[in-house]
Amino acid sequence: MTFASSAFIASQDVRRAAYDGTGRQAITRNQGSEPITIDAEQLSRLRRYEAPESEIYEEFLERRVGRGGAFALLAGPLGAPRDEGWIVCPSIGPEHGNLRRLEAIVARTLAKAGYPVLRLRPDVDPVDGLRVEIDLAARLHEVEDAVRTMTDDVGARSVGVLGSFFGATAAALACEQLALREMVLIEPVARGKAYLKEIMRRHAVAELVGTVDEHGPDGAAAQQQETAAPREQLAAEGHAALQGMGLSRAEAERIAAVDLVGDLRSFDGRSLLVGISPSGALSPSLARLRDHLASLGGQVATTVVEDPLFAPFGEYYFRNAGPVRVDTRLGLDERVASTIAAWAIGRTADAPVAAT
Template identity: 30%
Template sequence: MTLAVSNAALDGAITMPAEPVAVDGLFGWYGPGVSRRGVVLCGTLGYEQISAYRGWRRLAADLTAAGHPTLRFDYPGEGDSADPEGAGVETHIAAIRRAVRFLREVAGAEEIVLVGLRLGATFAALAAEQEGIDRLVMLAPFASGRAYLREMTMRTKTIDQLPDGRPFPQDPAAPVFGGFRPPAALLASLGRLDLTKVPPAPVPRILLLGPDPAGLAGRLRDGGSAVTTGAFPGLAPFLSNALISVTPDEVFAQVLAFVAEDEACPVADRAPGLPPAPMPIATPQWSEEVIRFGGNVGIVCTPHAPAPDTPALLFVNSGVNPRSGYGRQTSDLARALAGRGVRSLRMDLRGVGDGHDRADGAPPLYVLDAVDEITAALDRLDTGSGVVLTGTCSGAYLGFHVLCRDARVRAGILVNLYCFDWDPKADLATALKPKFRSAASYGSLMRQPDAWKRVLRGEVRVGAILSRLAGMALGRLRGAALKLLRPFPSATSVAGRVAAIRKRGAKLVLVFSEGESGIGEVVTHLGRGPDLQARRLGHPVVLLEDTDHNLSTEGAQDRLREILTGVLTEASAGTPAYRRTRAAD
């Protein structure tokens, strides 16, 4: 079968931007279209979906631009959707069926195309059985849930590591895949999912791109479907890492052609089916709404019983992870704190999640122009009690600079800060390449018998370690020399800026996974000993043991929530004084 793009039936179509929608607890984005052939995008799960986020969003926009009403959504318990009552495969299949009904009711779609990615393709094939699906696109599907779990278990060995390079501590009964912790019910039901034993009901037209697992294409043909197969060039670059994800243009062009092929639905006298007024995701404790400002998108989580005089909380993107966070940590934190009366905003910077593209096309990592976007978020969030902000890695870097500049920020909880100031001549890819993080971590590692075995097997790059240690030593010598020449920190130095933050009554809390390289930055700029660091900060640096860069291990997020709660409580006690100071300004 030859696929060719044919948009003749859609000439003159009115393209409208996607709008946020909530469908029975599912959060999604709906792009109206004039065609009566609607498309539901069924993404994959966890780490892979975070990596695919921007490309998946672009595919949805291209489908809408071609005139097809399109809905992409987060599964229950993922992204910005509500938590599910159950968490098995059936819950995810039911979510796809709800999305299909939305397109039929709101967009008036008479034909439905499901486009599934990886495990989402497997779910889509099963959802098609009860919804009368006309076309199905399966992008690199899994034939069974066990195959998915095996692949994720293998990949997590390269994704999930502690800062000193040790393997991520895993509980076989509750594994973590790139920060994603599948519920026990989902793990159990995935173990039973097998399309080779129970083939799904036939769909008239199927496009399967990528490896053909267990001869799935033949089984689908035997069931009565017309199946077109092809390669999926660029699958690994698309899904392996959000920071370097490359949209598979060739594959998506085939998807667009397949969706549009033989378009026979009348569109001439049809207006786009507009979404209903946004229905927020809500519980008895809180409700959420989407806000857009400039080129940014955010979700405000508002408690129904706000805690008096409590500052609002702003979450800044970590790297290029969407606003829901790595492993959905940010959504979970925002909602847990809303239960304690804290209002929050989790935002997407330009170039991240659903934010607009940046003019330079690059992600907003260690670029100070993104500070203006965070300032705009403060404008939307501060109602007089001030704001506490938090961010990880590059989000911590931006948070530090906002804390230095904006007096509305009463505290910053900065997690695994890589550096206080970025050298624009530095190569970002080299700087962020995985490596052992600090001198202390090397000493700890060499006390482990297994580490010496890894050295002897050639698995540890000793030369790179020695080079790294030499660089650290040189940096500290340079810092010591500067202190001799200028014993008191200047106002523009890190120590001087930290002192100015404290002078205005604000607070800087530094939180590190043990062994992170950013600890060396603290030593260089705030003093070698923990006592000197504590005097300059006003409290000790917080070190978390046996957790990774993203705080994905069991209990790490609980500890972070305790830190956030403590800082918010302390800030709320000082709110009247803060208001008097702001009024005087």
């Protein structure tokens, strides 16, 4: 196939991998030279690694999912897998990078318990210099393709979905849309309006910290004023930038219309709602969602993981301690993963999980 590159990339004599939708790639030079030969067997071996001490493996599947060709990363046991597989649905906004480690730990913990788990890694390489777009419909399409991959290629007889923050919201919507029977929601955002308000707040904080320079020229303040008002950008231009990602007015309206209590109408399967709180108390929004799922006839378990939360869930979680940075969330991620694995194999009762 012919690889269409941006004007900038086309001016550079660099190698790029062209994707044809089948998982196969040919490495080409941009300035019109012929494709070069690559060792497919060697690449295939590099797609997978095994961890005998944990009795799990991880591998990138050749098949990519969704209309954007997201990568599919499969984790599973080295021994015989369980019949049920899990899809990890990433969040759709700038926070998704800060949640990847949690997703990895959850996937590996479930794999160690015998479950095949498929993580999605959207291909976020911008095309022609454009920002990556916040797109809920694209994420739902990726989950749909991933479910098909889990049943057709991996061999799972049933599939559950899990996610955190707005990834949990998308997972719940996918569960309803695809009539799946199990879901795990970690600190889900029940209302789309609340999610938009939160990511705009985080954008404003990031702009304030990263752009304003009291010792700099007046232009710094002007730039901050120009870029820190996504609501005004949406109203005036129909598009806004949020920490390197683009958000259209139409997509913002679609997200704002999300309300899990209203949108989940038929799910009567098994669900786990995981809250994270410094006090160990269940939030009102999570309690409301729990009661709604129970009213639909589902089996709902709720667990609150107690943690001091140095930074709000989904935000950057390292803090400076002299010359080093301290990871403030590793213990939390591990406790969340252990809680989910225990529930998945049927050992969990409703109870808070205290901080360590």
